[in-house]
Amino acid sequence: MTARAGGEPTAAAPADGPPVVELSHASFAYPDGPLVLDGLSWALPPGRATALLGRNGSGKTTLLRLLSGGLRPASGELRLRGEPVAHDRKGLTRLRTTVQLVVQDPDDQLFAASVEQDVSFGPLNLGLEETEVLARVEEALDALDIAALRDRPTHLLSFGQRKRAAIAGAVAMRPRVLILDEPTAGLDPHGQERLLEVLARLRAAGTTVVMATHDVDLALRWAQDAALLTPEGLHAGPAAAVLARAEHVAAARLRRPWGLAATDVLRAHGLLSPAAPGPRTPEELDGYAG
């Protein structure tokens, strides 16, 4: 399947400033494979929360790896604060101080003997002073609520704990853009809520957060913007508007989010004016009852 640039003005969400990171007309194919992404453009303005959705194999992971410099577009370019990124050591180091990717499987990310060593690795690699490294590691362990696990071997942790350790490693880099590939997959509901709290704190501090997910309800309630990767292209914009486009949602093999379905029912019964925003969660529905 090939994702192409959409044929309509879809890519840019209302920006709060010039994009921090941006792919422009990027195409990519794995060696001996078909084109996965074809001329795709996507800009991430600062401080926004964006959900990336699409069917299995649509190219979400590929797109996130292109944005974070792990893959290089065959054509088109990656820009950091408007400047083209050179895919050499210097260019990628500069990119990684700003953009951090947390991959889907924590076992692809964790490699050090203990949690603390793993979380320290990135800041140490930046050549920071020891006190600065320690401060960042403490901050990241606290943020992910895993300080008690600092001396534990990573391979002896539960899946959810490993996932949090992997995210802590990215957070310790204090990135302006944090990209997470299906971070809630495999977490229990409590773990998911804790993770969303962590992401809310990072966003409050101005971090741009991008999350690939298959969960449309999570996307509607958590994200300001959504991007749907379909065979026709990337459809991006404010989350409620993007997820209301039935044909794009169907092309991404998703379903209508709960909140939009509830909004339809409220409007059909005259309980909500056409212009008023609807509930995004069952908890918010309570506010419409009286």
Ligand SMILES: Nc1ncnc2c1ncn2[C@@H]1O[C@H](COP(=O)(O)OP(=O)(O)OP(=O)(O)O)[C@@H](O)[C@H]1O
């Ligand atoms: N290392 C690789 N080598 C060759 N082909 C690959 C590689 N990784 C992914 N692909 C192919 O590229 C396409 C896009 O894969 P990708 O992992 O980006 O999709 P995805 O949207 O993240 O999927 P999922 O929702 O299943 O995680 C798929 O057809 C996949 O088979």
